[in-house]
Amino acid sequence: MILILDDTEKLRERFDIEFLYDKEFKQACQLIDKKPYSRDIMQLAQNLNSFKIVCPHRSLRIQKEEENNSSDEDISKMKGNFIRTIDERKIERIEFGRDMHTNFSARTIDKNLFYANLKSFIDFYISNNVLELKILYYGENYKEIEMMTLIDKVIDEIRSTDISEFKNNQLIHDGLRSLFPFENPIDIIENWNKKELCKKEIIHILNENL
Amino acid sequence: MEKIYIISDYTVKMKGLIRNLNIPEANIISREDFTDEQKCHDWTTKVLNNKDIERIIIPLSLPTDAPVINTDGLLIALHIRLNYELDITKRLIPIIFLSNFLVSKIIEKNSFDADNNPQNLLFTKGIYFSSFNTDDIKATIEKAKPLKEEDYKKNVLNKLNIIRKETSGGHDIANAWGCFKLSQVVGVSDKIFKLDSISKHLKQLYAKYLICSNESFKTERRIDLIPLKCAGKKILFIDDKSDEGWAELMKNIFKGAGDNFVFVDSAKYKTTDEPKLFKDFEGFLKECRSHIGKEWDLIIIDLRLNPEKEDIDNELISPSEFSGYKLIDEFLKENEGYQIIVSTASNKIWNINTALEREAASYYVKESPQFNYSISETNKHYQNFKTDLQKCFERSYLRDIYKIWKSAAEVNKNQDNSFIKESNSMLDIAWNLIKQGQLDFGYLTLFQIIELFANQKYDYRDNSIELEGVKSYMIEINADNEIWKLTFNRDNRNGDYFSSGDEQKSKGVRANSLYKVSCLLKYVYEKNDASLKEFGELNDFRHKIAHEGAKGQANSENIKKVIEIIKIIRQ
Numbered sequence: 026m027i028l029i030l031d032d033t034e035k036l037r038e039r040f041d042i043e044f045l046y047d048k049e050f051k052q053a054c055q056l057i058d059k060k061p062y063s064r065d066i067m068q069l070a071q072n073l074n075s076f077k078i079v080c081p082h083r084s085l086r087i088q089k090e091e092e093n094n095s096s097d098e099d100i101s102k103m104k105g106n107f108i109r110t111i112d113e114r115k116i117e118r119i120e121f122g123r124d125m126h127t128n129f130s131a132r133t134i135d136k137n138l139f140y141a142n143l144k145s146f147i148d149f150y151i152s153n154n155v156l157e158l159k160i161l162y163y164g165e166n167y168k169e170i171e172m173m174t175l176i177d178k179v180i181d182e183i184r185s186t187d188i189s190e191f192k193n194n195q196l197i198h199d200g201l202r203s204l205f206p207f208e209n210p211i212d213i214i215e216n217w218n219k220k221e222l223c224k225k226e227i228i229h230i231l232n233e234n235l
Numbered sequence: 236m237e238k239i240y241i242i243s244d245y246t247v248k249m250k251g252l253i254r255n256l257n258i259p260e261a262n263i264i265s266r267e268d269f270t271d272e273q274k275c276h277d278w279t280t281k282v283l284n285n286k287d288i289e290r291i292i293i294p295l296s297l298p299t300d301a302p303v304i305n306t307d308g309l310l311i312a313l314h315i316r317l318n319y320e321l322d323i324t325k326r327l328i329p330i331i332f333l334s335n336f337l338v339s340k341i342i343e344k345n346s347f348d349a350d351n352n353p354q355n356l357l358f359t360k361g362i363y364f365s366s367f368n369t370d371d372i373k374a375t376i377e378k379a380k381p382l383k384e385e386d387y388k389k390n391v392l393n394k395l396n397i398i399r400k401e402t403s404g405g406h407d408i409a410n411a412w413g414c415f416k417l418s419q420v421v422g423v424s425d426k427i428f429k430l431d432s433i434s435k436h437l438k439q440l441y442a443k444y445l446i447c448s449n450e451s452f453k454t455e456r457r458i459d460l461i462p463l464k465c466a467g468k469k470i471l472f473i474d475d476k477s478d479e480g481w482a483e484l485m486k487n488i489f490k491g492a493g494d495n496f497v498f499v500d501s502a503k504y505k506t507t508d509e510p511k512l513f514k515d516f517e518g519f520l521k522e523c524r525s526h527i528g529k530e531w532d533l534i535i536i537d538l539r540l541n542p543e544k545e546d547i548d549n550e551l552i553s554p555s556e557f558s559g560y561k562l563i564d565e566f567l568k569e570n571e572g573y574q575i576i577v578s579t580a581s582n583k584i585w586n587i588n589t590a591l592e593r594e595a596a597s598y599y600v601k602e603s604p605q606f607n608y609s610i611s612e613t614n615k616h617y618q619n620f621k622t623d624l625q626k627c628f629e630r631s632y633l634r635d636i637y638k639i640w641k642s643a644a645e646v647n648k649n650q651d652n653s654f655i656k657e658s659n660s661m662l663d664i665a666w667n668l669i670k671q672g673q674l675d676f677g678y679l680t681l682f683q684i685i686e687l688f689a690n691q692k693y694d695y696r697d698n699s700i701e702l703e704g705v706k707s708y709m710i711e712i713n714a715d716n717e718i719w720k721l722t723f724n725r726d727n728r729n730g731d732y733f734s735s736g737d738e739q740k741s742k743g744v745r746a747n748s749l750y751k752v753s754c755l756l757k758y759v760y761e762k763n764d765a766s767l768k769e770f771g772e773l774n775d776f777r778h779k780i781a782h783e784g785a786k787g788q789a790n791s792e793n794i795k796k797v798i799e800i801i802k803i804i805r806q
Contacts, residue, residue, distance in 0.1 A: 034512045083270075085602045086507070122742065124400070124439065125309075129303045133270055134362070137400070159303055167303075169344050173336070174304040177296070180335035181248060184367060228366065232337045 026075050027054040027106065027147065027156075028178060031082040032062065040140040044147075052233075053151050060088045063095065066103055070110050078156050079111050080139070083122030096227060129162050138162070170194050180228050191217075203233055238289035239376060242266050242311065244298040255369040266297055272314070276438035279314045283325045290379050291315070292372065295334040295341065306345050308332060309353035316356065316391060317443035319452035326447075327387060328495070329379035330362040333372065336488070338364055351440045352396040360390035365666040375588040388448070397444040407479075407542075409580040411436035412445075413601030414480040422458045423487045432479035432511075445604045457610075463621050465491040468628055469530055471498070473523050473562065474537040474578065475513070478502035485535070499523050516541050516558075523562055527569045532631035533624065536563055538579040538586060554589035563595055571670065572637030574627035582606075594670075596630070632791035633670055639795050640666055643802035654691060658684045658805060669794065675780045676788035681797045682777045688804045689751040694758070698746055702758060710753045711744060717742055721753055721767070730778075732771020733757075734764045749774045752800075760803050773797055 029045075036042065036058050045056045055076075057065070066087050073079075081104075105165045111118050119132045121139040128134075139161065146160040159167035179200030183191070191197050191214045201210040217227055241258050243249040244266040253263060264282055269275040293589060294659045295308040312330045315321070334341060334806050338357055341659060347354045360383040372767040382391070399408060411433045418427035427433055436442055444454045470489050474481045482498040489496040504519035513519060517538070526534075538559040539545040545557055554560060559577065566573050577590040580601040587598045599620050608616070647655045661684050669677035693700055698710035706785055711718040715739050721733035733753040746754075758764040776793050780786075 034506060034514065057439060084507075122271075124271050126271055126275065128268055128307070129305065130301050131270075132269045133268075150705070162303065164346060166346070167580075170303055173340075173344050174302070175302050177335050181367070185251075185747075228335065231333075232340055235336070235340050 026077060027150065028069070028076045028079045029054065029056045030085050031056070032060040032085055033082060040136075041126060042140055042143070044144055047201065049151070050147060054147050060086055062090050063087055063093060063100055063103055064090060066107050070107055073110060073114055073116060074122055076116060077111055078117040078158075080121060080175045081108070083120055083125060083138075117158070119158070119161065127162060129158070134162060168182070172203060173235065176231055180231060183227060183231075188218070200231075204231065238262075238287055239292065240264055240286060240288045240290070241292040242294065242297070242308070244300070245292075246298065246300045248299050249294070252369065252372075253365060256372060264291075269310075272440055273435050273438040275310060275314045276318065276320075276443070277316050279311065281318045283315060283321050283328075285316070286324070288328055289381070290331060290376060291330045292331045292333060296333045305351065306341065306347065309356055310351075312362070313351065313353050313356055313395075313440060315441075316359075316395075317440060317690050318448050319443060319446045323387065324381070325383055327361060327382035327384070327391075329361050329363060331365055331372070331375050331379055332357070333365055333367050335366060350398050350400045352398075355395050360386050360395045392444070392448050395444060397441050399441045400439075408436050408439070408442055409601060409603050410476045410479060410481070411578055412442065412604040414476070414484055416602040416608070417617060418480075418484050418487075419610060420457055420459070420617045421484065421487055424457075424483065426487075427480055427484055430480050430483065436536055442604065449604075457614075458510055461621070463488060463491060463624055465489050465624075465628065466493075467495065468492050468532040468631070469495045469497070471526050471529075471531045471534045472496065473499050473502050473526075473535065473540070473559075475519070475540045475542060476537070478505065480512070497526070499526070512543060513541065513698075520558065520562070520697055524565065530634065531573060532634070533627045534566060534573055534575045535578055536566075536575060536595075538577055538581070538590060539570075554586040555593075557586070560590055560593065564593055567594055568636050570641070571629075571666070572633030572635070574631050574633070576623060576627065590658060595757055596627050599623070629673075636669060636794055636798070637666070639798045639802070640669075641720075643798050643805060646802055646805045648806050649804065652686055653690065655805065657687065658801065662801070674789040674791075674794065675787060678794055678797065679777065679780055681794065681801060682773070684801050685752055685797065685804065686748050689755055691749060692755055693746070693751040695746065700754060700758060707758065709750075709758075712742070715742070716740060717744065719746075719750070721750065721757060723750075724768075724771075726768075727773065729768075730771045730773075730775025732768045732774075734767055755804070756800075769796065770800070774802075 042048050042056070042062070045054060061069075076134045085104060087100055087103050089095060093100075117132075119134055119139075121134045121136050125133050125135050127138055142161050142164050145165045146157065149155065149157050149160055157167070159171060163170045179197055182194060182196045182200075186194055186197070192211055197214075198210040201208070201213050205213060221228075237259075237357050239256075239258060241253060241254060242264045264286075264296040267278055269278065292313055293308040295306055297307040297311075309332075312332070315330065316326055316329070318326055336344075341357070342354055345354070357364070363375045363379045365371045415424065415427055415433055415437060418424040425740045428437070437446065468491075470492050472482060472485050477498045478501045482500070485498065486496055487631075490726050499519065499522050501519060502511075503512075503517040504513055504522075506514050523540075536559050538557050540553070540562070545552055557672075559579075563575055563577060566575060571594065575595045576599055577587065577595040578599040578601060579586060580603065582603060587600070589640045590598065600616075602613060602616070640662065644659065647659075649655055661680055665677045665680040665684075668674075668680060695711070697706075697708065699706045699708045701707070709720045719738045719740055722736040722738040724732050724734055726732060731749065733750060733758065751769065752774070753767050756766055756770060773793055773796055776788060780788050
């Protein structure tokens, strides 16, 4: 289950998120689009294990019930505690906000991008029961980027490895296998050796075949 | 490698590279994670201002061991190129990107921010590209030359394609821009730029691009040599962006007014989260309305108070539907004499015209980032604004005149319907003349109402007036003389007048308007001698205007006194 907490005004008017209110999506993703009361947050914290990922809006605010005697400071600390609990339980967390810098490793994302890719992200989750965060960040064509990421590592490896050792290097093999799925990595490396290609030329070939 | 700097995330890869390149420790700039554009701007300002950098090396994908490859290095470079807070030479340092990929593949495989289009930077002058190979980098450093200033516009800015983010709202940026530009000529730009509400917008790449393109960021400090004279004036400022710089700026413009400068604090009615939207627009309007009827010498009202519905790009709303227009209408319905300046971030003349047709005194167009106005143009604009403000202050007496005019127009208990009808139309004519600045003609028209009434009430055939249904003679005619019921007093300085007490006069003197009105004031409305003397002064003014021509002799005080008399006689 995916949990999104976004209490900003006129969410439904500003973003194309009507699908989140459909039954099918509701079963996979819970959207809290109002300022949550402290009791809501406590309840969510108790049931955190049912969520695989929590996406709070950067400026999420918790409000106090009328009968709640807690100080305002305690209420504002509650958000921090809630976030800490999510992290302690090792539940994936992505923070989003308007004009927020999109950073895959820091798990922050611009709100426009978040909502633009959200449907594909949830669709993939519903079909495969897998949270593919790259869809959220890079859209449906994330595989292109994934391939690039792998080849980036392969190129680093090529640069730091002696050419004679390529045939024994698993990372290079993996990269070649994904770039040339119908060829044997060993054959490719032997072909390079036969042609006496230098590293620069090999890197160029990888680039050209991306 | 003395002045070669490199942005590093201290991965094994980067450490090895830096070692091979012999880049000194002091030249390593530690990469930071940015949560937004504002932070990236501030970081580049800090880094580049504190170091003497000749060339900078930036890995295209940051961090270099990111689980997914990215192009974040481009964003840092864009923030350097468009950092108006940096000296131009620092903005133009050669930037060397490091990547394992060909530029063509980077463009082909990555998806880029459709508004900022950071990929365009790769094709601008002063940008160099190298693999992570040490020899390649060294060779690239050798050929990397600083850009010339003349290249900045032609070969950098003109090749970028940065457009406004759809969700940012034109209103927000226009507001921040307009506020900042005006603050520059008011001499408080330092203060205004420090406000988070302003800088957060001006540090966005779109605003930065405009500022650099227009060369409109100047750190020079200007002083307003002719500050606005507004001591003792009561000023009301209504703007949904009062919390975002404008109230602070206006407070400085109206410094002389001190606590008499009042603004409706929009922050109270907005969310505390970004974007700060109205959570209680009706509450905001209610507070604005609570100021209707108060004694303002000047009111400034923004045309679009509810930007979510009335954003600058929304051309479907008729100008008279804008919340600011409606508020102007409400203020003017209460008092047509209010001096209202309509402010707007739109330069659409039809929007302004609608407000002017509704009799706003003038307008102020907030400068838009879309136009390249020089500081001297901005200053001219500001001086015009000050002239308009001064004119409003000079005409603020209209508020008091209108107030008493309205109370006189509302009184209609006088049983003489034809008089009420005729005086109604004369009151309207008088007000129209007065608000057009024709005070003398307005005065004459008002005075005519009194004369009209006196002529109807005073029976010239037998010099009588009716008191409680009984004829009362104002001139008793004897065999040799006449006894007038009031005594004439000559006053060459302030105007002749009548006072209590009988006066014997030779026969045949005809009662004039002064006598007729004085009799009515004394015997019908039981006014004292001071009132009669005052009427003498008003009568004298009337003669001066009628005989010497309209030379601006009437003023708000004597107009108000005449209206007070009209009010009495309409009762």
